[in-house]
Amino acid sequence: MSIATVSLVVNGKADGRVSPGQQEVVRRAVADLGYRVDSRARELVTGQRSTVALLLPELSSPFFGYLAMGVSSVLGGGYDLVLAIAERRGGGAPDQLDRLVGARVGGVICHAPPDAALRGLGTLAAAVVLLDEPGTAWAGPSVLFDLGGGADSLAAHLLDLGHRHIAYLTPEPDSPTFSLRRAAVLRHFAAGSGGSAIELRAGNDFDAAAAAIRAVAAVGRLNGRSAIVCGTDDQAYGVLLALAELNIAVPDEISVCAFNDLPHSRVVRPALTSVALPARRLGSCGAELLLEVSAAERAGRRWTSHPSVVPTALAVRASTGAAPRRS
Amino acid sequence: MSIATVSLVVNGKADGRVSPGQQEVVRRAVADLGYRVDSRARELVTGQRSTVALLLPELSSPFFGYLAMGVSSVLGGGYDLVLAIAERRGGGAPDQLDRLVGARVGGVICHAPPDAALRGLGTLAAAVVLLDEPGTAWAGPSVLFDLGGGADSLAAHLLDLGHRHIAYLTPEPDSPTFSLRRAAVLRHFAAGSGGSAIELRAGNDFDAAAAAIRAVAAVGRLNGRSAIVCGTDDQAYGVLLALAELNIAVPDEISVCAFNDLPHSRVVRPALTSVALPARRLGSCGAELLLEVSAAERAGRRWTSHPSVVPTALAVRASTGAAPRRS
DNA sequence: CTGAAAGCGCTAACAT
């Protein structure tokens, strides 16, 4: 039993080339010794790549958890998924990228890359797909949310309820997905159409959002606003917190809504009206796209196409109601 | 400039062995070509392992997100983190493990492994640390929450408020961490001490928990219970949902509390009293432990010690209040 | 100080 024979058997290429007897012998030995092929050595000689990297800014929001599960589920048992969390403060993104090229990953799926990383991605010599990164210079494969559609539904809902004057709270640091959400909502409340909007900024977490609202309320800038629209659910939760403290009734005095529709939006009080952004599908579409792209690249074709877009839907709940009559 | 010289330079072992001139030449070439060492080939020859696997049951709860971030932050740039999600239904755990041994991972950090996986872990020939898996047959390195302490605080809080008759909702499928939480709470409400408890089971998500409560309330089994304790925050959110539907006031008619203290527990209404289980620390301690263990193994020593335990703390909020006078 | 050579664990083409 030579070393090459073993290779043939474990790779299922032993069809007419190894006698059934030998095959059994090999199989038993493999089982007894608990032998597994060293995938690194295998890839070294075959040149195939069986690991894909998922590059995320963080993982504390369930949004990214769902996204990762979506990716994982389509990659399944066929690939190793390496997780790179590019926590902004660390600035460790370049490091992470270096590791990935060193590991010869077969592909990268990337959400909200720090700008430095975005440039580095080009160098990667691997298939790259970008997620939820609309309207950047990126010409490569990507999958987007239908944010425009979602924003339109949300605005229509608000307009229906009589809201004309809103505040828009947007996460900072800004990013393309956030600025698109903002622009797509705000254009429905442009001054010309009899509406108006003020813009607020705060970090993308409960406390920062709550603090921003408290500060704005303290100087009376919320007066005359009948709705607050937030870039993310997490911000909206903070807004709800602050409004409760301030004894401002939602939605009777002011309506609140946002983008994401995390599961928790059903259970906060009042339950949050939100544009559902199906993260899991974003991840699974991204992974499927990556697989296609890298297959195409391996076949020598360059892959070109418009971004895939995953649909969004407005979930209407108790946090939005009719605008109060202006006093 | 030979191939070996390059190796010396890029590995910083060129001290007195390569002339400064050559070093510069090499460095420039490396920069120009964008060359990175192939870490797979390197590890093939050196025998070192620079990737660790994180094995999780799912990622949709922020709990696991924080855990993963904790792991990632201590592993930092030094290791690749491969993520294996062993979604229970898939039963894909054995597959996942096979991949990991094939990839020759240097270590595995594991939370709530399916039983099949747990057995397989022994075979792994890599350092393994278990997280939040108390009192199993596992004798190896692990890090635990101080669940006993947390349960005691929670029970004391409830007892203080006059609660004697509770319902305990526990996630299913059961697991060691869940059964320990349950046992540690329930012993404070044993029949002998003038208390009583009924046990409820439901899947670990909002809807399953809500359905369980509705079902139990429908047959009047909640009568006489002044508090519901849940194994996880997610269950408690479902309970809150169901109770609101049923027009049962929390905490005036019935108190609700749980384990985990996810960030969202501050924003549900009423805000949830919960035992804080710092997931991020669990992850970072786990990663540190793994690093120690594998260093020890490499040095030939076997690593033995008691499990590390990360402290817990009770966060008291509005969902628990004085037990109503029994009618 | 530098380069040639061996070999890590594998696969694929080539002999036997």
Place this chain on the structure above:
DNA sequence: ATGTTAGCGCTTTCAG
């Protein structure tokens, strides 16, 4: 049907 050989991209002796 089986075994032998040549490398995949590296690191590490060991001669020059």
